[in-house]
Amino acid sequence: MSAHGQIPILRIGPTLLVSIQIELRDAVAEAFQADVLSAIEERGTTGLVVDISGLEMVDTYVARILAETGRMAKLMGTRTVLVGMRPEVAATLIRMGYGMEGVRTELDLDAGLALFGHIIPQK
Amino acid sequence: MDHRKYMTILKLDEAAIASRRAFFSLSEDDLARLASLRPLAERITDAIVEEFYALLLSHPDTRKFFGDEATIRRVKRTQREYFIGLFSGRCDTAYVEDRLRVGAMHERIGLAPTWYLGAYRQYLQLIREHFDVEIKDPVAAREGFFSVQRIVFFDVALAIDTYIAANLEALGRHQAAIRELSTPVIRVHDRVLLLPLVGAVDSHRAQQIMESVLVHVVDAQARCIIIDIAGVPVVDTRVADHLLKTAAAVRLLGAQVVLTGITAQVARTMVQLGLDVSSMHTLSRLSEGIELALGMVGKSITTRPT
Numbered sequence: 001m002s003a004h005g006q007i008p009i010l011r012i013g014p015t016l017l018v019s020i021q022i023e024l025r026d027a028v029a030e031a032f033q034a035d036v037l038s039a040i041e042e043r044g045t046t047g048l049v050v051d052i053s054g055l056e057m058v059d060t061y062v063a064r065i066l067a068e069t070g071r072m073a074k075l076m077g078t079r080t081v082l083v084g085m086r087p088e089v090a091a092t093l094i095r096m097g098y099g100m101e102g103v104r105t106e107l108d109l110d111a112g113l114a115l116f117g118h119i120i121p122q123k
Numbered sequence: 124m125d126h127r128k129y130m131t132i133l134k135l136d137e138a139a140i141a142s143r144r145a146f147f148s149l150s151e152d153d154l155a156r157l158a159s160l161r162p163l164a165e166r167i168t169d170a171i172v173e174e175f176y177a178l179l180l181s182h183p184d185t186r187k188f189f190g191d192e193a194t195i196r197r198v199k200r201t202q203r204e205y206f207i208g209l210f211s212g213r214c215d216t217a218y219v220e221d222r223l224r225v226g227a228m229h230e231r232i233g234l235a236p237t238w239y240l241g242a243y244r245q246y247l248q249l250i251r252e253h254f255d256v257e258i259k260d261p262v263a264a265r266e267g268f269f270s271v272q273r274i275v276f277f278d279v280a281l282a283i284d285t286y287i288a289a290n291l292e293a294l295g296r297h298q299a300a301i302r303e304l305s306t307p308v309i310r311v312h313d314r315v316l317l318l319p320l321v322g323a324v325d326s327h328r329a330q331q332i333m334e335s336v337l338v339h340v341v342d343a344q345a346r347c348i349i350i351d352i353a354g355v356p357v358v359d360t361r362v363a364d365h366l367l368k369t370a371a372a373v374r375l376l377g378a379q380v381v382l383t384g385i386t387a388q389v390a391r392t393m394v395q396l397g398l399d400v401s402s403m404h405t406l407s408r409l410s411e412g413i414e415l416a417l418g419m420v421g422k423s424i425t426t427r428p429t
Contacts, residue, residue, distance in 0.1 A: 083377060087337030090375040094333070099371040106377035107344055 003031035009039050015047040015116045016040065016078075017109075021054040029065045036069055037076070045078045047116035051109055053084030063098050070103050080104065083112035126223040132288045133223075140219055147277045149214060153270040158212025160267050165207060167253045171246075172202045178245050185238050209274055222278050226285030236286055243279055247272060306335040314346045315416045317409075321354035329365035336369055340378045347416040348373060351409050353384030363398040370403045379404070379419065383412035 006028055010017040016039055024032065036048065050066065052058065058066075070080035081104045093100065106112040110120050133139075144150075176199060179185045189195050205225065211218070229239060251268050258264035305328060309317045316339055324332070340348055350366065352358060370380040381404045385393075390407075393400060406412045414424055 082375075085375050085377070087334070087341050087376065090337050090372040091333055093375060094368050094372040100375060105375055107341070107346070108377070111377060 003027040004035055005031075007032045007035070009035055011039070011043070011045075012113070012118060014045055015049060015113065015118065016045055017049045017051070017113075019051040019054065023057075024055075024062045024065060029062065033065060033069050033072070037072055040073055040076050040078050045076075048073050048078050048080040049109065049112040049116070050080065050082050051084050051112070052082060052089075053086065053108070055089060056086065058085075058089045058093060060093075060096055060098050063093055063100055067100050067103050079116075081106050081112045081115050084108055126220060126227045126285075129223045129227060129285050129288055130220060132292070133284050135216075135219055135223075137216060140214075140216065143277065143280065144214060147273050147280070149273045149277050153273055154212045154214055156267060156270045157210045157274065160270075161207070161210040161212070163257055164210040167257060168203050168206050171206060171249050171253060172199050174249050175202065175242070175246060179242060185234075185242070188232060188234055188238075209271060209278075214274065214277070219281060222281045223285055225278075226282035227289070229282065230286050230289045236283060239282060240279065243275060247275060302331060306332050308335060308339040308348075310343060311349070311413060312417060312420065312422065314344055314420045315413075316340065316343055316345045316348040317351065317413075318348060319351045319354060319409075323357065324355055324362045324365060326361070326365070329362070329369075332365070333369045333372055337372055337376060340373055340376050345378050347379045347381060347419045349381045349383055349409070349412045349416050351384040351412070352382065352389070353386065353409070355384075358389045358392060360396055360398060363393065363396075363400060367400060367402060374402075381406065381412045381416050383407070383409045 006022065007018060007020055016036065018032075018036065020032070022028065039045070040048070048070075050069075052066070055062075066082060070082070073080050082100070083106045085105065104115070106115060113120060129135075176189075176195065180189060180195070189198060208218075208221065250271055254264045254268050254271075255261075258267060305322070306318060309319070311317045318332070318336060318339075320332070336348055336350075339345070350369070352366070355362065366380075366382065370382075373380050382400065383406045385405055385407050404412075404415060406415065417423060
């Protein structure tokens with residue numbers, strides 16, 4: 001099975017939404033990056049929301065892939081926001097000296113989508 | 124605490140029990156001798172238990188552990204079982220477990236080792252006296268007593284270990300409570316948290332602070348956490364570094380840190396040490412920090428017209 005398409009990319013208007021639920025191993029990570037970039041290329045996209053609440057572990061490789069993807073998207077005129085990082089993941093990244101500077105972060109999907117004007121009415 | 128837990132804490136597996144037995148010179152011969160003395164033990168148990176409790180009940184510090192007559196009857200019965208147990212001819216895991224249960228029970232009622240040890244002294248003396256009377260051959264009486272002495276000391280060691288283990292366990296719980304108290308994260312408002320830090324911040328505590336802050340931020344879905352350092356006596360390079368790391372981790376979650384309680388002294392130190400804390404919002408007063416944080420969640424404090 002090809003590594004492409006393993007992580008589905010959803011489109012909400014000009015915003016792309018990606019929820020990473022599986023471990024980002026080499027081939028999958030590279031395919032993810034390529035898929036996201038071609039999705040941006042395909043249609044006018046202004047925002048990219050990457051939800052990582054499903055990831056229990058993020059190593060520097062994955063962190064680098066995520067940060068890089070954000071920078072690449074930026075070059076194509078798309079802002080990226082990373083949402084839903086778990087506390088233990090944040091603590092580990094900081095311990096490894098990887099603060100992912102330059103990457104926008106938000107608590108959850110609501111906040112990430114709100115950044116691009118998708119306001120979800122609250123109860 | 125359950126006596127089985129003590130088995131684990133004291134690591135009393137078969138090898139450890141064998142090692143203890145070897146050190147206390149408690150051999151198979153001793154156990155066989157004790158087993159052969161069992162009929163005698165059953166004959167003298169009532170007398171020994173009565174004399175034993177006569178001492179315990181005559182001393183004010185031990186008297187208070189035995190309330191009413193019913194309690195005394197109950198503990199005397201337990202004591203008889205304990206005494207006969209010495210002559211079971213066994214010293215296996217089940218025996219040790221049983222002894223730990225006794226030790227744990229004494230620890231629970233707060234009977235200090237002093238009284239425990241003193242009571243054992245009396246116990247041994249009573250056994251010696253009864254052996255001298257009951258066993259005609261003085262050599263056999265002496266041998267029998269030595270075997271009793273070995274198993275009694277084996278028991279005493281278990282009891283003392285139980286005391287120490289119980290106290291260490293309590294100490295561990297208190298340390299955990301103090302750790303918990305050292306990072307009291309308070310909810311100021313929806314999605315706004317406050318952590319007032321009091322006391323010195325070492326690396327160990329800094330680690331806990333970071334973990335606690337991150338977990339609370341996610342749990343409360345907080346936009347902002349105010350860390351007030353007015354109660355931290357010394358803010359040096361290391362403390363500042365810990366705070367910066369916490370702020371960086373909080374940012375990864377999508378929230379922000381507002382640092383308040385920066386006194387003139389701390390501000391001076393930070394600049395003189397060349398510490399760059401520009402990645403955090405810093406303010407001198409907590410009230411200003413609360414206003415800033417509320418602003419981040421779209422709230423503000425206003426004065427009511429009078």
